[in-house]
Amino acid sequence: MTFTSVVPTKKANKNAIKLYNNKRLHLSLDYKTPNDVHQDAGYIQW
Numbered sequence: 001m002t003f004t005s006v007v008p009t010k011k012a013n014k015n016a017i018k019l020y021n022n023k024r025l026h027l028s029l030d031y032k033t034p035n036d037v038h039q040d041a042g043y044i045q046w
Contacts, residue, residue, distance in 0.1 A: 003009040
């Protein structure tokens with residue numbers, strides 16, 4: 001994808017980061033999102 005101006009580039013980048021942190025499940029995080037892990041950081045499970 002090629003962007004011709006800054007505004008759509010910033011919007012696409014923001015959407016990609018939102019997807020990565022809120023929707024995409026990560027194998028290394030036991031199939032949780034980074035935001036889920038961050039929110040649970042106060043609750044350590046052994």
